Amino acid sequence: MAEGEELIVGRAQSLDHAHEDVYVAIRDAFDAAGRQLEDHARRFRAQVKTHAVPLHGKVVRLFPDYGFVETSDGLEVYFHRNSVSGGAFASLEAGDEVRLVIAEGESDKGAQASTVVRLGKHHLLG
Numbered sequence: 001m002a003e004g005e006e007l008i009v010g011r012a013q014s015l016d017h018a019h020e021d022v023y024v025a026i027r028d029a030f031d032a033a034g035r036q037l038e039d040h041a042r043r044f045r046a047q048v049k050t051h052a053v054p055l056h057g058k059v060v061r062l063f064p065d066y067g068f069v070e071t072s073d074g075l076e077v078y079f080h081r082n083s084v085s086g087g088a089f090a091s092l093e094a095g096d097e098v099r100l101v102i103a104e105g106e107s108d109k110g111a112q113a114s115t116v117v118r119l120g121k122h123h124l125l126g
Helices: 022-044 085-091
Strands: 056-062 066-071 076-080 097-102 113-118
Touching: 022 113, 066 097, 076 097, 076 113, 085 113
Parallel strands: none
Antiparallel strands: 056 066, 056 097, 066 076, 097 113
8 A cells, every 4th residue: 555545445245234233334344444454564564474273162152142152272252143154143052163253352341252153064273
């Protein structure tokens, strides 16, 4: 991004209804813009971005509108039903393996996932 270039955050159609909440949509737009700026800064500094294995864990507890995932390092992460990709919250069960993205600074009560994706039987976890 050279001087005068624009940073644009687009809108992708989603099957779930999480972005119907304006606060979720705004948060995710700022997160996307921040990632684009970080990527630009890495390229500017000529750093090569390595792709880490996505954070994953198992669903340990479910309630009507939220649940908790325990990561492989023992961190317990809260997630809301709107965070589950594809509106698949109702199909989750305790013990299901999931990939998740933690929303940094979202809650002062502990880690909270902004995105939870149920993993199939034949997934790879580097």
